[in-house]
Amino acid sequence: MTRSLVALAVLGGVFFASTASAQDDLVKRGAYLVNGPAACANCHTPRNPDFSLMAGKDLAGGFHLVDPAFDVYSANITPDPNTGIGKWTDAQIARAIRQGIDDKGNVIFPPMPVPTYNSMSDDDVKAIVAYLRTIPAVQNEVPESKWNIPLKPMPEPKGTAAPSPDDKVAYGRYLVTSIAHCFECHTTPDEHGVPDFANHLGAGGLKITLGPGMDVVTPNITSDKETGIGKWSAADIKKALTEGLTPSGQHLSPPMPFPWFKNMTDQDLDAVVAFIQTLPPISNKVERTEFQKTAFK
Ligand code: HEC
Ligand code: HEC
Missing domain, CATH: 1.10.760 (Cytochrome Bc1 Complex; Chain D, domain 2)
Known part of the structure; x- marks a missing residue:
């Protein structure tokens, strides 16, 4: 050669x-x-x-x-x-x-x-x-x-x-609004049943039917202290995302995607949590359904 x-x-x-x-x-x-x-x-x-x-x-x-x-x-x-x-x-x-x-x-x-x-x-x-x-x-x-x-x-x-992962909140916003679709489930529907992203972003109250008699309602994940998760620590939110557990020990039912979110890197989870904590508070009290309280213990 x-x-x-x-x-x-x-x-x-x-x-x-x-x-x-x-x-x-x-x-x-x-x-x-x-x-x-x-x-x-x-x-x-x-x-x-x-x-x-x-x-x-x-x-x-x-x-x-x-x-x-x-x-x-x-x-x-x-x-x-x-x-x-x-x-x-x-x-x-x-x-x-x-x-x-x-x-x-x-x-x-x-x-x-x-x-x-x-x-x-x-x-x-x-x-x-x-x-x-x-x-x-x-x-x-x-x-x-x-x-x-x-x-x-x-x-x-x-x-x-995508923004650089070094910009934690911006990257968290990208993960939430372009990939993890938190708001498609966690936003209050308007009178036509369409999520009202403009006025109720993250304020919960969307009913999801898993089957006959199996309704769940999404919680308010804004920073409102009374009706949202404003009193939760970053670690509390991370635990809900990875283990499907709330600070009071409530097990989260499907379709909350924690069985997949738990596969996210720590860095990405922290970015998602940092962004979620920036959500302006919206007062909207959401009651869990009886099914939701008891079915997925
Ligand atoms: C909330 C539920 C939901 C999620 C989450 C979802 N999809 Fe879908 N997807 C559907 C449904 C329902 C259909 C079928 C609609 C229909 O019958 O035309 C569909 C259709 C599709 C199709 C078209 C296939 C075909 O034969 O028509 C593709 C491709 C697809 N999804 C990819 C994805 C990928 C990739 C992801 C994740 C990044 C994803 N979907 C997340 C509900 C979902
Ligand atoms: C496919 C719908 C869906 C998606 C997507 C989703 N969630 Fe949820 N989430 C739920 C449901 C339903 C519950 C309530 C489960 C229950 O109470 O048993 C829930 C519960 C929660 C809770 C617990 C709140 C409380 O007060 O108990 C937090 C926090 C949360 N989700 C954050 C998120 C974040 C952040 C994302 C995106 C990274 C996300 N969720 C994506 C459906 C969803």
Whole structure:
């Protein structure tokens, strides 16, 4: 071999090694987001009657969500070519996540938190798509969803890069408002049942039906001292996010996504808590339902 060929071979090796590891990093980031702050499995993995996740059906869809506005089944987002999204392009999957439009051009939300995902960075949506390509394909045909309201997709995403994690509150805001969709559950609905983000951000009171006779109502997570979590310490909030336990020992019921939030890094959890503590107080007293108080001890 001549010297230049040796140099080329070495360069080639370096090139492949670095692209392979860039792809590994992307998949790793996607795995972290999907199984941590984004908690996609909270909706996309079907459940047993006791609400535990069905074994071997990770992200295979079919979870039934009912509300006056919709009667939907989560989609199979595994790479199965016939019942999942194996035949979709990367761009189609990214569009479903950030704009709520499927491969045929149909609008697919609510309740998928597409309004939150609309501001997800280009890097993070790419990471999620890359990870979804690597999970086991599960064959699972899902029934069709129906909506009783007019549907509108979200606008073209801006794709703005996430703020630096060194800016704790800004990064916490990004995690909460672009990935972890806290406000899609924790915001008071207006008279049409739509979360009133403008006036009641984080003030709770959204009713979520887990099944017949199984209603839960989301608590107020603003800094209001009487009706919100204004008296909780940062450690208290972190414990609710990771263990599903309140300072008074109440076990949090589904769909509070603590089984996924517990996979978040300490740094990201601290950022989320720091941002949540900046929420202006809104007085709104929310009563837990009887089911919620007793079912998930
Ligand atoms: C609150 C529940 C919920 C969460 C959380 C959620 N989704 Fe969905 N998603 C749904 C429902 C319901 C549908 C199916 C709507 C329909 O039938 O068209 C869906 C559809 C999709 C689709 C379109 C697939 C298809 O075949 O139409 C993709 C892709 C998708 N979700 C990805 C994700 C990813 C990735 C995450 C996490 C970042 C996520 N979703 C989080 C409820 C959710
Ligand atoms: C899919 C809906 C959903 C999402 C997303 C969600 N939560 Fe919750 N959360 C709930 C429900 C429901 C409860 C109440 C459970 C119960 O009382 O049994 C709850 C309870 C809580 C509590 C306990 C409050 C109290 O007074 O007991 C805190 C704190 C909380 N959530 C914070 C968050 C934060 C922060 C995020 C985002 C990082 C988040 N939640 C995302 C549904 C959700």
